[in-house]
Amino acid sequence: MQHTLIRSMLLCLALTSAPIAMAEGTVARALFASEVLDREPIDELGDVIKVEYGEIQRVYFFTDLRDMDGSQIAHVWKLNGQVEVEIPFDIGGDRWRVWSSKRLMPGFDGKWSVDVVKNGEVLESRSFDYVDEW
Structure with a gap:
C-alpha cells in the first residue's frame, strides 16, 4: 500500500510540474555570400x-x-521593409546550416534585409544596400 501511495504522489508531482524550458538555440553565423559550396x-x-x-x-x-x-x-x-518572400526550413540536427537566395537585377535597388524568424520571433537580421550607380 505504501508503494502505491508513493507512486501516486510521484505521478501527481510529474503531472503538475511546470514543463522544462527548451533551449531556443542560436544563430552562430548569418551572412550574405555570392555562392554556397559544400554547405x-x-x-x-x-x-x-x-x-x-x-x-x-x-x-x-x-x-x-x-x-x-x-x-x-x-x-x-524584405526590400525597403516590405516582405518579398518567406522561405521556411525544418531543422534536422543540433548544428544545421541553411541558405536561401534571391536573384537581383536592375530595378531591384534599395535596402534588402533578411530576418531569421523562429516562432514569430526575429532571432537575427542582416541587410545590404543594392545600389544602381547609373
Missing part, C-alpha cells in the same frame, strides 16, 4: 552590392544554426 559560403559580401547591368545577380543568405533540432525557422527577405 559553406565561399565569401562574405559587404554592406553595399552594386547593380551589374546585363546580368542577373544571385545573392545567398547563409545561416549556421545551433541547438534548434526539430524546430522550424524562416528566412524572410
Whole structure:
C-alpha cells in the first residue's frame, strides 16, 4: 500500500510540474555570400552590392544554426521593409546550416534585409544596400 501511495504522489508531482524550458538555440553565423559550396559560403559580401547591368545577380543568405533540432525557422527577405518572400526550413540536427537566395537585377535597388524568424520571433537580421550607380 505504501508503494502505491508513493507512486501516486510521484505521478501527481510529474503531472503538475511546470514543463522544462527548451533551449531556443542560436544563430552562430548569418551572412550574405555570392555562392554556397559544400554547405559553406565561399565569401562574405559587404554592406553595399552594386547593380551589374546585363546580368542577373544571385545573392545567398547563409545561416549556421545551433541547438534548434526539430524546430522550424524562416528566412524572410524584405526590400525597403516590405516582405518579398518567406522561405521556411525544418531543422534536422543540433548544428544545421541553411541558405536561401534571391536573384537581383536592375530595378531591384534599395535596402534588402533578411530576418531569421523562429516562432514569430526575429532571432537575427542582416541587410545590404543594392545600389544602381547609373
